[in-house]
Amino acid sequence: MYRRNLGHSRVKNLFRFASPKMNSVLTVESSLEFDACFHFEYSPKIEHFEAQPQGFYYPFNGRDCGYTPDFAVVENGVRRFIEVKPQRKTLNSDFRSRFHAKQIKAKELGSSLVLVTDKQICVNPILSNLKLLHRYSGFQAMTPLHLYLLKLVKCIGVVSVAELIEESGEEPGSVLATTLSLVAGGEITTDLLNSTLGLDTRVWC
Structure with a gap:
């Protein structure tokens, strides 16, 4: 088998992705x-991912050439290699x-x-939604506002952030940030594909 060790490079800029899902920091080359890490981090189908696997x-x-995939992922119980390229x-x-x-x-x-491109x-x-969610990811203690908003979502069903602001009477910025942290933590769900996260975002349990 073959393994590369990424270290300081004069040629390439290395990037580090903090992954709460993997409880580790991944080093990548571009x-x-x-x-790509944001997609792996927040896909419910991806159970595990690592950068620069064996x-x-x-x-x-x-001749025999050495190759290290960019990622190895486990999706629905199946492990596969990922090559990322423009x-x-x-x-x-x-x-x-x-x-x-x-x-x-x-x-x-x-x-x-599998080849994955830009x-x-x-x-x-x-x-952009995944990057915004990532700001609110990681371990956070559940505050009274977290618990209250979660209770509201469970009671109301599908509800917008603006409606949560109206129902709670709390400051809009705090409600938006707390709602996003609940989404990032998997406590509630939203549509990340079709619209930018904001006050009109609708969430549900």
Whole structure:
């Protein structure tokens, strides 16, 4: 098997993603990989993810080449490798040939290797919503406002942040921040795909 150790690089800027889901800080090599982490972190289907997992050697043009996937994820109980690349770089014939060889070797090892590009990662409003949620993620003690808003959502059902502000009589900024922390913690749910998070955002349990 093959493993790279990411350290300080004069060529590449390294990015660090703090993951409450994994209870660790992941080091990645590009802003695109960093953005991919937000999708992994908040996807309910992704049970586990790691950056720069143990890789493997694959044959290419008569020699063995070392390869480390960008990520390994466990989705619905199935582990697979993820390669993250800007779409423009995937059009290169050498990349395509090498990637196909890597996929064959990964399959021999019992895993699939999937290519994910910026066309799938850098999609808004979901990416901007996930980044906003991440500001409110991690361990936070449940305050009286958390408990009260959670009770309101359970009683009312589908409700907007603006309606929670009206019902609670609390300051709008505090209600919005507390609601987002409840979403980030999985206590309540909202639609992250179709509209930007704000006062009109509707939430439910």
